[in-house]
Amino acid sequence: MAIVETLPVGPLQCNMVIIADPVTLEAVLIDPGGDADQIIQLIDSRGFKIKQIIITHGHVDHILAAPEIEKHTGAPVYYNANDRNLWLSISLQCLFLGVQAPKKCPPPKNNLEDGDILQVRNGRVIHTPGHTQGSLCFYFEADKLVCTGDTLFMSGVGRTDLPGGNMQQLMQSLHEKVMTLPDDTRVIPGHGPETTIGDEKSSNPFLNLS
Numbered sequence: 001m002a003i004v005e006t007l008p009v010g011p012l013q014c015n016m017v018i019i020a021d022p023v024t025l026e027a028v029l030i031d032p033g034g035d036a037d038q039i040i041q042l043i044d045s046r047g048f049k050i051k052q053i054i055i056t057h058g059h060v061d062h063i064l065a066a067p068e069i070e071k072h073t074g075a076p077v078y079y080n081a082n083d084r085n086l087w088l089s090i091s092l093q094c095l096f097l098g099v100q101a102p103k104k105c106p107p108p109k110n111n112l113e114d115g116d117i118l119q120v121r122n123g124r125v126i127h128t129p130g131h132t133q134g135s136l137c138f139y140f141e142a143d144k145l146v147c148t149g150d151t152l153f154m155s156g157v158g159r160t161d162l163p164g165g166n167m168q169q170l171m172q173s174l175h176e177k178v179m180t181l182p183d184d185t186r187v188i189p190g191h192g193p194e195t196t197i198g199d200e201k202s203s204n205p206f207l208n209l210s
């Protein structure tokens with residue numbers, strides 16, 4: 001099984017996740033949303049070799065520390081380019097959140113599409129638009145684990161009232177993609193506690209409306 005480390009970081013306590021191969025310690029790092037020093041400390045103390053920095057979506061609370069983590073690890077940043085405009089509006093997003101904007105945080109050069117395979121643990125990219133147009137989930141089948149960003153939470157779903165949000169699309173992404181994963185799949189959401197697909201299937205009020 002993969003080594004899985006989570007750390008709530010940044011202004012909205014986004015769940016930063018590191019998923020590492022237990023033998024090689026090669027790892028992907030998901031959503032460096034802030035607190036770069038803490039993330040770097042975790043990487044270095046465990047000896048993780050970060051191969052890819054992967055972003056669930058372009059909201060600032062998921063990307064604030066991306067430039068520093070990229071610089072420290074040398075790993076490239078990947079995202080879905082449908083969130084390019086969000087990324088370009090990072091200063092505005094910081095203004096709304098009341099946090100200081102990073103000096104430099106250009107959109108990543110590397111695009112991830114639905115079905116792409118990550119460099120660690122054969123993780124698979126699932127494009128789940130709705131919370132934002134470029135929202136991604138990362139599924140690690142052999143490890144029975146999915147990182148859902150702000151698409152699915154314990155007993156909740158992502159908000160769709162921000163620019164790029166679309167409730168109908170979010171529901172379609174959830175019903176046709178995320179909720180078709182096996183019930184015993186561990187879910188690490190973008191914020192808050194972990195859950196499983198099965199638990200959300202039976203008790204998430206937003207998924208059981210109809």
Ligand SMILES: [Zn+2]
Nearest residue numbers: 057059131150
């Ligand atoms: Zn978000």
